[in-house]
Amino acid sequence: MIIKQLSVFLENRPGHLGRVCEVLARDGINIETMTLADSREFGILRLIVREWNQAKVTLEAAGFTVNTTDVMAIEVADEPGGLERILKAVENGGLSVEYMYAFACKRQANALIVIRFDDVERARAVLQKAGVGMLSAVEFYG
């Protein structure tokens, strides 16, 4: 149920984000999804890629600081109220969400969101009980 996400530290300067993409593209790595979190002074680029280990090595060799984080990929019914139901389960289970972001593409009728939970094991138990669809890495990458 755990998907590996890469985080890359970026200074807030033109070209730095582009360089990450260039480095990955040159290595033939396709980005499944990404999001950029920013503060006033720096950003953290979060990426989901299939070959995450290779991507980490490649990015580090190119001089970036990279971290890996365990996140979950959750199926959400792509209709009004879909997300609300998930978040209700999260709230009822007393889970703490660090951040989340959605995927550009869907799986059949479902949207996909990536969530980082404070306590990933507890999240899995709570969501399983609530009948929320979570994708394993195998299912996720297809």
Added chain:
Amino acid sequence: METHRHPESRPDYLEFGELRELQLQRLKATVSRCYGKVALFRSRLEERGLAPEHVRSLDDVAQLPFMQKTDLRDTYPYGLFASPLRDVVRLHASSGTTGKPIVVGYTRDDLDVWSSLVLRAFVATGLHAGDVLQNAYGYGLFTGGLGAHYGAERLGMTVLPISGGNSERQILALKDFGVTAICCTPSYFVHLIERVQASGISFQELSVRTGVFGAEPWTEAMRGYIERESGIKAYDIYGLTEIIGPGVGIECSEQAGLHIFEDHFLMEIVDPNTGEVLPDGHEGELVITTLTKQAFPMIRYRTHDLTSILPERCACGRTIRRISRIRSRCDDMMIIRGVNVFPSQIEAALLSVKGTVPHYQILLSRKGGLDQIEVLVEVTQEMFGDRISELEALQARLMQAIEHITGLRVPVRLVEPNSIARSEGKAKRVIDKRSDGETAR
């Protein structure tokens, strides 16, 4: 650990009275030599109505005029030489940060003394014939490389004259050549530590156990970092081109101050502003008079290094006295919003925050007539969590640490790894972009 005394180290243990007598004899000889051979020195003595015979005790040295770096610049290249050029068998030069280099010379006897002093320095750190030394100080005009080399060879160590730079080759040498000791600048060794770790090698696998680092000031915190990360013992060595090069002073195994080779160098501590001689234990500017140099003697040279004389006897048994670790050069001091700040304080503050690797730079600028300071710190794997809040908390901790030590709120900017230029030699810690031009120190 020194297991026995090396015969050449005998003067380190001279009985006090004997040492002072030797110093006085040598001081008189040096003053006469300079008076006879160095025009600038003679004219200054004559201005004061002084002559060599007025120096009758060690205290009389305080009557003599100071010499400064500017004197070397003004007499460039050979104006201060006390030997004819044909007797000068070696020249060295140090790059001045502004203007012309400083040129120094050595006779055969000077080279003999120099290599003996460096030998004594290595011996004090516990090294001996049989050690394999990787000399990563720069070979060439810089006194560090050749200075360390001849001392090491004299001691009988197996010397690898690898010079600075080419980190991959440095690591290869550490791995393959049975290196037991290394010498280079502390900032370059920090760089090597990272490269070793990045290449997946552990320092446990390497045979290096001693490091002799110098040519730039470095803090106790930096020593702690180096020793923790590499497992080696890191010793401070002190020297300066204008005096001889490396071999003016050295830490012994106690690692509690630098023993100055008093049989060859007379030291005083003076108030940097008034030039008044200060008693032992007071911090001030180190002033050195060479006692045996022939080609390039120096009388009361103002080193611009801030330190104090430690009068207590060292546990190692040496009677040659110690000075405290050089905290900074007087001219390193920055005045920001009326507060005196030294780069070493910033360094100590940054290293006190767990996980910080000492790649930092201080940027000075002027905006609206006011001095601005910003500290750049590189973000490493260890420091980088996945959350903005973690990075912001880290930034806050770094700022708090700096404020705690300096009393100043200083902005800290986190930057990407390797964005601060690495040095093979002295690290450029301060980039000063204020109106008097850019000078990197």
